[in-house]
Amino acid sequence: MSATTADTAAQGIYQKAGSLRGERRRVLIWAYIALAFFVVFFLFPPVYMLITSLKSSAEIADLNGNPWLVTDPTLQHYRELLTEGNYLLHFRNSIIVTVAVVAITMVISILAAFSLSRMRFWGSSVLATGVFLTYLVPETLLFIPLFQIIGGLGLYNNLWAMILIYPTLTVPFCTWIMIGYFSSIPKELDEAALIDGANHFQMLWKIFIPVALPGILAATIFAFTVSWGQFLYPMAFLVSSEQMVLTTGIVSDLIRGDTFQWGKIMAGALLAALPPLLVYAFLMDYYIAGLTAGATKG
Amino acid sequence: MAQVTLRKIVKEYEGGVQAVKGIDLDIADHEFVVLVGPSGCGKSTTLRMIAGLEEITGGDIAIGGTVVNDIPPRDRDIAMVFQNYALYPHMTVFENMAFGLTLRKFPKEEIKRRVDNAARILDIAPLLERKPKALSGGQRQRVAMGRAIVRDPKVFLFDEPLSNLDAKLRVQMRTEITKVHQTVKTTTVYVTHDQVEAMTLADRVVVMNHGIIEQVGPPQELYHHPATKFVAGFIGSPAMNFIPARLVNGGAALNVELADGIRLPVPEDRAARYAPHAGRDVLFGIRPEHLTELRPNDHRQHLATFQAAPEVVEPMGMETLLHFWMQGNEICARVDPSTPAAPGVQQTLAADMSQMHIIDPQTDKVL
Numbered sequence: 001m002s003a004t005t006a007d008t009a010a011q012g013i014y015q016k017a018g019s020l021r022g023e024r025r026r027v028l029i030w031a032y033i034a035l036a037f038f039v040v041f042f043l044f045p046p047v048y049m050l051i052t053s054l055k056s057s058a059e060i061a062d063l064n065g066n067p068w069l070v071t072d073p074t075l076q077h078y079r080e081l082l083t084e085g086n087y088l089l090h091f092r093n094s095i096i097v098t099v100a101v102v103a104i105t106m107v108i109s110i111l112a113a114f115s116l117s118r119m120r121f122w123g124s125s126v127l128a129t130g131v132f133l134t135y136l137v138p139e140t141l142l143f144i145p146l147f148q149i150i151g152g153l154g155l156y157n158n159l160w161a162m163i164l165i166y167p168t169l170t171v172p173f174c175t176w177i178m179i180g181y182f183s184s185i186p187k188e189l190d191e192a193a194l195i196d197g198a199n200h201f202q203m204l205w206k207i208f209i210p211v212a213l214p215g216i217l218a219a220t221i222f223a224f225t226v227s228w229g230q231f232l233y234p235m236a237f238l239v240s241s242e243q244m245v246l247t248t249g250i251v252s253d254l255i256r257g258d259t260f261q262w263g264k265i266m267a268g269a270l271l272a273a274l275p276p277l278l279v280y281a282f283l284m285d286y287y288i289a290g291l292t293a294g295a296t297k298g
Numbered sequence: 299m300a301q302v303t304l305r306k307i308v309k310e311y312e313g314g315v316q317a318v319k320g321i322d323l324d325i326a327d328h329e330f331v332v333l334v335g336p337s338g339c340g341k342s343t344t345l346r347m348i349a350g351l352e353e354i355t356g357g358d359i360a361i362g363g364t365v366v367n368d369i370p371p372r373d374r375d376i377a378m379v380f381q382n383y384a385l386y387p388h389m390t391v392f393e394n395m396a397f398g399l400t401l402r403k404f405p406k407e408e409i410k411r412r413v414d415n416a417a418r419i420l421d422i423a424p425l426l427e428r429k430p431k432a433l434s435g436g437q438r439q440r441v442a443m444g445r446a447i448v449r450d451p452k453v454f455l456f457d458e459p460l461s462n463l464d465a466k467l468r469v470q471m472r473t474e475i476t477k478v479h480q481t482v483k484t485t486t487v488y489v490t491h492d493q494v495e496a497m498t499l500a501d502r503v504v505v506m507n508h509g510i511i512e513q514v515g516p517p518q519e520l521y522h523h524p525a526t527k528f529v530a531g532f533i534g535s536p537a538m539n540f541i542p543a544r545l546v547n548g549g550a551a552l553n554v555e556l557a558d559g560i561r562l563p564v565p566e567d568r569a570a571r572y573a574p575h576a577g578r579d580v581l582f583g584i585r586p587e588h589l590t591e592l593r594p595n596d597h598r599q600h601l602a603t604f605q606a607a608p609e610v611v612e613p614m615g616m617e618t619l620l621h622f623w624m625q626g627n628e629i630c631a632r633v634d635p636s637t638p639a640a641p642g643v644q645q646t647l648a649a650d651m652s653q654m655h656i657i658d659p660q661t662d663k664v665l
């Protein structure tokens with residue numbers, strides 16, 4: 001008698017536990033539906049680009065063809081892009097500018113963030129706010145006065161002008177990210193390092209940079225993305241094809257008047273998207289490893 | 299190895315907060331000194347000034363005879379253990395302990411020898427290749443101590459190193475710290491707000507309150523001869539009972555008359571000391587452990603008995619705490635667990651008057 005009541009009681013508990021599992025499954029199904037939607041949504045343009053880049057110019061122009069099917073795939077656009085014209089030169093220019101800008105940005109913003117977050121000096125907090133405010137000024141407002149400066153320096157239509165200008169876009173934001181990361185490092189860590197015999201440079205190099213690596217990678221990715229994809233400044237300051245970077249090079253060289261060389265544009269844009277993809281994939285591994293390492297502290 | 303000397307040390311934070319108000323302290327070579335006091339009394343500030351992490355507003359600090367006021371932390375040859383351990387999260391235990399030596403360009407073999415030695419003392423040899431996040435709280439604490447030991451500094455500074463640990467581990471690590479100090483004998487300044495920690499670890503305890511030193515002395519001395527009401531109440535657990543009383547001349551002897559009309563005779567050897575205060579209102583201080591049941595064949599002299607009815611009875615196992623009220627003051631007594639005691643039942647209690655204290659309520663000094 002008492003055994004049966006115990007049994008039914010246990011049964012009741014068991015059924016409740018079962019519904020928890022069901023709930024988890026429902027949540028997962030919805031998560032997958034939402035994810036699938038986003039995957040399709042975001043992959044739509046690149047897939048379309050890939051398909052178009054593999055078609056011959058005639059097939060692209062054929063209004064009766066299905067835009068999602070390639071009847072006669074060809075690598076002709078890729079071949080032409082890589083052998084004729086300035087595409088490779090633009091690619092090289094983009095790499096030079098981006099690598100230089102990322103390096104300059106990281107050096108400046110790490111040093112700035114370290115001093116702003118750790119060394120109390122007169123006006124340091126105002127400066128920290130100021131750094132962020134400069135990020136809020138839109139580049140469309142800036143390029144006219146910048147024109148004067150670049151002109152005055154004799155750097156008009158010169159690739160090196162980009163290396164000078166891009167950091168104005170990247171440094172404030174990266175500094176701001178780094179201030180956040182550095183500020184989250186407990187004060188005792190620098191004090192321990194100071195007592196252990198580190199000077200400020202060693203403290204930065206051996207403690208802050210390794211500990212804030214996820215932040216540094218985030219900032220690097222940001223600086224890379226901004227430099228690689230920047231369009232307005234090269235458009236405004238670079239005019240001759242040899243000086244151009246990918247973003248403007250594709251537009252100015254592959255669009256002649258009102259003839260759009262769609263196949264090459266698609267191929268060029270697709271290839272141009274490869275480096276960011278590689279950088280993300282490479283840094284993300286470290287980024288996530290770093291994130292989880294920080295999360296379990298305590 | 300070195301002595302540490304503090305002369306008229308003042309610390310004023312910006313905003314005018316005086317955290318430390320001119321303290322003098324002499325710490326001998328190899329000595330283990332504990333700074334203890336309530337939260338905000340300036341213990342950490344004092345320690346951080348010794349470390350060089352906080353600028354000194356006034357006075358001099360000398361380590362090993364050299365005034366270090368203007369010497370940066372790295373050149374003071376000190377090591378510090380922090381409350382939250384402050385281990386470098388990206389380094390292994392070995393690297394954490396070796397960091398200070400590496401920066402000082404010690405040869406590799408010497409670093410390894412020292413780290414291995416410290417790891418052996420602290421029982422953390424199997425953990426050397428782990429990162430701090432893979433360690434328990436107690437293990438992190440050991441690594442933090444190891445980092446201090448390998449440096450073989452002139453002075454160890456500890457700022458509440460055990461307060462992040464659970465009660466059991468705290469007791470264990472306390473013993474560990476004593477053991478380490480007996481092995482390496484480095485001069486140590488240790489900050490805690492836990493008076494039990496202070497009593498068990500210290501050669502000498504420094505009781506601080508509101509930025510000044512109330513009393514310095516060996517644990518037993520602070521316990522038996524507190525100089526002020528603050529020290530009397532701070533050292534010992536449960537805390538000393540303070541009962542408003544009056545010193546009265548009753549017949550031949552001096553008596554402590556409690557507010558309830560209870561009269562307790564003052565031992566003869568104290569009579570001369572208290573006689574000038576006869577007739578005045580004072581505070582009568584007595585520790586719970588000196589307020590017991592009346593034992594058969596009790597050989598203690600100077601017992602004075604009185605009746606009281608406890609309101610709360612707390613059996614602790616090895617003893618039972620009785621709480622009763624005397625004119626609005628909560629009084630605690632510690633009796634043998636075999637004593638029959640029940641709330642509300644009158645009971646004879648014996649006060650060991652040889653352990654009593656009389657406090658001047660105006661100056662808070664123990665007379």
Ligand SMILES: Nc1ncnc2c1ncn2[C@@H]1O[C@H](COP(=O)(O)OP(=O)(O)OP(=O)(O)O)[C@@H](O)[C@H]1O
Nearest residue numbers: 311312315317336337338339340341342343344491
């Ligand atoms: N950076 C600071 N600026 C201003 N006031 C401070 C600063 N640091 C500490 N104080 C003040 O100085 C006093 C002493 O602080 P301290 O940290 O030395 O206390 P403590 O004895 O270590 O206390 P706890 O046991 O809580 O750690 C406190 O009143 C505190 O508010």
Ligand SMILES: [Mg+2]
Nearest residue numbers: 341342343457
């Ligand atoms: Mg403190």
